[in-house]
Structures are given as C-alpha cells and as structure tokens.
Amino acid sequence: MSPITMVEGRRLSLTNLDKVLYPRTGTTKGEVLHYCTTTADALLAHLADRPLSFLRYPDGPDGQRFFTKNVPPGTPSWVKTCEVPHSTSGPTRQVVIDGLAxxxxxxxxxxxxxxxxxxxxxxxxxxxxxxDLDPGEPATIVECCLAARWLHARLTADGLDVHAKTSGSKGLHLIVPIEPAPSERVTAYARHLAVEAARALPDLVVHKMTKSLRPGKVFIDFSQNSAAKTTAVAYTLRARATPTVSTPVTWDEVADCTEPEQLTFLFSDIAPRCAAHGDLLAPLLDPARARPLPGAA
Structure with missing residues (x-):
C-alpha cells in the first residue's frame, strides 16, 4: 500500500518513495519529495498565482518525459486551477500551486x-x-556568464534591477522585475537587447535560434517572454542525469565563474545556500523593485 500522509489537512497518497530516480547519485523519489518540502517557502513564493506547466519524468530523467500544460488526470478537486487564454483552441485550465499540500x-x-x-x-x-542564455557546445555556462555580465550592465543602464539563476541544465537565466506590461512589448524590448548583444559580442553571442549559428556561442533566447512560453521556476529540480536545481546565484559568482562546476548545484546544495544567502531572488517578489521598461508611458 502507498503511505498516506496528511499535509495541511489534506490526505495525500505518496507512491514509490524508494524508487531511484537519479541512478548516478542513487537519489530516490522520497528524497525528491523531502527536498521540495524543505525548500517549500522559496518554491511557493515563486510559484504564487502563476499557472503551472509540468515536465513529468516519473521513471527518472532516462525514462519517458512528457510536457503538459493541462490539469493532469486525477488531480484532486482541492488543487487550485486557473483559466488560461489560448490563441487557437480557446481557454484551458492549468494548475496553480498555492500551498504545501x-x-x-x-x-x-x-x-x-x-x-x-x-x-x-x-x-x-x-x-x-x-x-535564457543557452550555450552551444563546446561553450558552457562560463561563456553564458560573460554574456550575462554584458546584459547586466546594459539592463542596469536602462534603470532595471537584474537577477541571475542557473537554468539547472546547461545555461543561465536573467530575470528582471518590471512594471506590468503586455508580453508583446516585453518580448520586443528583450529582442532588441539580444540583437544589440550579438552586435556588441559577435564572437560570443547569437540571437537567432538557427542551430548552425550556435556551436561555441551563447544563444540569447528572448522568446520566453512570449505570453505562451514558460521558464523553469527557481529551485525546481531538473530532469537531468543528476538532481540539479535551477539555483539563484550572486553577481560575484557569475563574475568569478571559470569552470562549469562552479555553477552546478545539486538539490543537497540548496539548503546551505539558502541558509547563507536567503532567497537571492526575493527582490522579484517586491513590487517596489519593479521598474518600467524604457519608453513606457
């Protein structure tokens, strides 16, 4: 029988807790759940009031993986959902994570x-x-950090507050709190800066998705600002060979990165980092830190 646990007054059936999800490290599903509960304060803060998309990998990163935006079959009635507009097939509903349960x-x-x-x-x-700064082999997150430093300076010059986190995969994410603006306008501004970066750093950066242009360079993906696109949440585990986490980092860490291992964080690294730094992305949650995009009325 699957163990039943009570979380915030909700009965939950937790399955296959001894199942090894990450064979290289021997990490079990029970350890994954424990990570999520011990990191819940930070995770929940960045999930608040946002429709959720899932990349599911129930048999580990080497097994079947599938991405879904719709509410999964069997979702308990008490799990919050919200209606999300869809450009072609009409509105859909997606899960919203609003608490520990x-x-x-x-x-x-x-x-x-x-x-x-x-x-x-x-x-x-x-x-x-x-x-989303994505390195094309043989480039790594080291090259992403060089591109990130240019973007940091450029965005700061426009009066914006810039924060960084690892993607938990190969690259780096830069996140900027802004005063609310239509996604189309945000995408246009982001594209403008990506093009500018590619012109300023032609040996390092590309702004086009064309795969033949990307080896050895950093692709600055601005398209995740589109209303239909999503980005991995801070502190989420990733479906990689080892249990890596999308981890907030300091600008000193970005500046000092000379080896990819310096900015590769496993789930076991997160509690000590939170104890040392707190949530480095907490400023994203403070409306007072948001700034208007340049040219906004």
Whole structure:
C-alpha cells in the first residue's frame, strides 16, 4: 500500500518513495519529495498565482518525459486551477500551486515546474522579463556568464534591477522585475537587447535560434517572454542525469565563474545556500523593485 500522509489537512497518497530516480547519485523519489518540502517557502513564493506547466519524468530523467500544460488526470478537486487564454483552441485550465499540500502532490508526480512571466490575475501582462542564455557546445555556462555580465550592465543602464539563476541544465537565466506590461512589448524590448548583444559580442553571442549559428556561442533566447512560453521556476529540480536545481546565484559568482562546476548545484546544495544567502531572488517578489521598461508611458 502507498503511505498516506496528511499535509495541511489534506490526505495525500505518496507512491514509490524508494524508487531511484537519479541512478548516478542513487537519489530516490522520497528524497525528491523531502527536498521540495524543505525548500517549500522559496518554491511557493515563486510559484504564487502563476499557472503551472509540468515536465513529468516519473521513471527518472532516462525514462519517458512528457510536457503538459493541462490539469493532469486525477488531480484532486482541492488543487487550485486557473483559466488560461489560448490563441487557437480557446481557454484551458492549468494548475496553480498555492500551498504545501499542492506542492507535495505535484512533487509526487515527479515534475519540473515551469511558469510564464505573468500571473493568473493578469494573463499576458508580464511582471518580469527573462533572458535564457543557452550555450552551444563546446561553450558552457562560463561563456553564458560573460554574456550575462554584458546584459547586466546594459539592463542596469536602462534603470532595471537584474537577477541571475542557473537554468539547472546547461545555461543561465536573467530575470528582471518590471512594471506590468503586455508580453508583446516585453518580448520586443528583450529582442532588441539580444540583437544589440550579438552586435556588441559577435564572437560570443547569437540571437537567432538557427542551430548552425550556435556551436561555441551563447544563444540569447528572448522568446520566453512570449505570453505562451514558460521558464523553469527557481529551485525546481531538473530532469537531468543528476538532481540539479535551477539555483539563484550572486553577481560575484557569475563574475568569478571559470569552470562549469562552479555553477552546478545539486538539490543537497540548496539548503546551505539558502541558509547563507536567503532567497537571492526575493527582490522579484517586491513590487517596489519593479521598474518600467524604457519608453513606457
């Protein structure tokens, strides 16, 4: 029988807790759930009021993986959902994680957690801007850090507050709190800066997705600002060979990065980092830190 546990007054059936999800490290599903509960304060803060997309990998990263935005079959009636506009097939409903019980339920499905740059209260109106810096082999996160430093300076010159986190995969995410603006306008501004970066750093950066242009360079993906796109949430585990986490980092860590291992964080690294730094992305949650995009009325 699957163990039944009570979380915030909700009965949850937790399955296959001894199942090894990450063979290289021997990490079990029970350890994954424990990570989510011990990191819940930070995770929940960044999930609040945002429709959730799931990358599910129930048999570990080497097994079947599938991405879904719809509410999964069997979702308990008490799990919050919100209606999300859809450009072609009409509105759909997606899960919103609003507490520890819902987070444990989602973690039991074995998922990466992805959200858009807008909240359920204002679909398509972004309250943050994102750049996904993706290295093309043999480039690594080291090269991403060089591109990130240029973007940091450029965004700061425009009066914006810039924060960084690892993707938990190969690259780096830059996140900027902004005064609410239509996703189309945010995407246009992000594209403008990506093009500018490619012109300023032609040996390092590309802004086009064309794969033939990307080896050895950093692709600045601005498209995740589109209303239909999502980005991995801070502190989510990733479906990688080892249990890596999308981890907030300091700008000193970005500046000092000379080896990819310096910015590779496993789930066991997160509690000590939170104890030392707190939530480095907490400023994203403070409306007072949001700034208007340049040229906004």
């Amino acid at each position: 819902a987070l444990v339920w989602a973690a039991n499905l074995v998922v990466e957690l992805h959200t858009p740059q807008w909240t359920c209260r204002a679909p398509g109106i972004a309250d943050r801007l994102v750049f």
